[in-house]
Amino acid sequence: MAEQTLMDKLVSLAKRRGFVFQSSEVYGGLGSVWDYGPLGVELKRNIKDRWWRSMVHARDDIEGIDAAILMHPRVWEASGHVSGFTDPLVDCRQCKVRFRADDPRLKGPPGDPATACPNCGNRGTLTEPRMFNLMFKTFMGPVEEQAAIVYLRPETAQGIYVNYLNVQTASRQKIPFGIAQIGKAFRNEITPGNFIFRTREFEQMEMQFFVKPGTDEEWFEQWREIRMQWHVDLGLQPERLRWHAHGPGELAHYAKAAYDIEYEFPFGWQEIEGVHNRTDFDLSRHQEYSGKKLEYFDAATSERYIPYVVETSAGADRVTLTVMADAYREEEVEGETRVVLGFNPAVAPIKAAVLPLTRKDGLPEVADRLYHDIRRRWSAFYDDSGAIGRRYRRQDEVGTPWCITVDHDTLTGETVTIRERDAMSQVRVAISQVPAWIADRLEEAGR
Ligand code: ATP
Numbered sequence: 001m002a003e004q005t006l007m008d009k010l011v012s013l014a015k016r017r018g019f020v021f022q023s024s025e026v027y028g029g030l031g032s033v034w035d036y037g038p039l040g041v042e043l044k045r046n047i048k049d050r051w052w053r054s055m056v057h058a059r060d061d062i063e064g065i066d067a068a069i070l071m072h073p074r075v076w077e078a079s080g081h082v083s084g085f086t087d088p089l090v091d092c093r094q095c096k097v098r099f100r101a102d103d104p105r106l107k108g109p110p111g112d113p114a115t116a117c118p119n120c121g122n123r124g125t126l127t128e129p130r131m132f133n134l135m136f137k138t139f140m141g142p143v144e145e146q147a148a149i150v151y152l153r154p155e156t157a158q159g160i161y162v163n164y165l166n167v168q169t170a171s172r173q174k175i176p177f178g179i180a181q182i183g184k185a186f187r188n189e190i191t192p193g194n195f196i197f198r199t200r201e202f203e204q205m206e207m208q209f210f211v212k213p214g215t216d217e218e219w220f221e222q223w224r225e226i227r228m229q230w231h232v233d234l235g236l237q238p239e240r241l242r243w244h245a246h247g248p249g250e251l252a253h254y255a256k257a258a259y260d261i262e263y264e265f266p267f268g269w270q271e272i273e274g275v276h277n278r279t280d281f282d283l284s285r286h287q288e289y290s291g292k293k294l295e296y297f298d299a300a301t302s303e304r305y306i307p308y309v310v311e312t313s314a315g316a317d318r319v320t321l322t323v324m325a326d327a328y329r330e331e332e333v334e335g336e337t338r339v340v341l342g343f344n345p346a347v348a349p350i351k352a353a354v355l356p357l358t359r360k361d362g363l364p365e366v367a368d369r370l371y372h373d374i375r376r377r378w379s380a381f382y383d384d385s386g387a388i389g390r391r392y393r394r395q396d397e398v399g400t401p402w403c404i405t406v407d408h409d410t411l412t413g414e415t416v417t418i419r420e421r422d423a424m425s426q427v428r429v430a431i432s433q434v435p436a437w438i439a440d441r442l443e444e445a446g447r
Pocket of ligand 1: 155189198200273274315319
């Protein structure tokens, strides 16, 4: 499949079937802001839930929090975002389009009269690079003045750092321990794009693991391993995943070591998650800027120290796009093209569709009862319109792993047909056993 076409197909399927819509579409849309529709919200939520379960519920040494988006403005001075979270930008005076100064399409220095604008092609129309802060600003309270500026957080991590002692004391954790959070972050990206890959409002799934200095490198390696395995268990094709190590020029100001987990998207290899050794940079800075001691006291050894932090930071939207791109396939079946989103059942937005073969002879009543039975535990869908083959295709296209057909034999034998999405194989299962059958399959898929 031509690579760009795959993205076009995904965007169009996402809209047609209710995964993702453009924000404020009736007004012509808002640049790179997207809304999740009925199926998209389920998919993303399942991914977030899976992350939360693996990070918080399945471990004794990680606690969850949900910090506010707005924080004290000094937080962003301490973190380095006010002075450092900037990208150099170039404007074209002719066509008014803005580029990153490191845009590979820029051939030559932007201020040079011979350099052409990548958009309109005019020469000598580009400005010198100017620094541009990526944080969204707003005002708190009734007066729009400098003193009232607050920022929409550009990462969720800082809400964790400033709370780490609160969490540690309240939950009686001992180092090493971690704090996990899922929440919105905002960045006024200069070149957003590729659908929900890079947006200005997005969700992060971040975990900060606090360790004793000197043990950080060991923990960093452990977390790299755990996070890569999480993506593999999610069902992503392992050959489409790889590590990218940040070289000295690439490392963020706070980091001692950083690795990105990259996925091979139709538009190339791109980061989906970062694992960073942030040292004691953030906590030391918050201690300095707030004037409050942020040391940990180790009662066993009577030592006091500022912990080092190993961070794992993934984008929920980016992982959602990854899961969709990875799952999309087209197959020839009996001379027709079948579109399938081959999701891991654990994250599929709809777990099962109940399909009465006809709308008469008492089949709808039986199907309806089964549908409600399934719906008590999982998202399910009821569809009684059109030929059964077409109904299967509609479910394949949104990644429903199981279609359950209620037919005339159900009335006599109390069994239904369960058709599996990928192999299109069918088994007959006693109607009373259907929920247990689904539960078993989901258990196999890691829920
Ligand atoms: P990039 O280089 O792609 O801008 P980054 O290195 O700035 O990413 P981090 O600050 O490490 O990213 O953020 C951690 C994760 O948050 C990323 O791996 C990505 O999944 C997600 N993320 C960051 N920026 C965006 C964005 N604008 N839209 C969607 N997700 C994002």
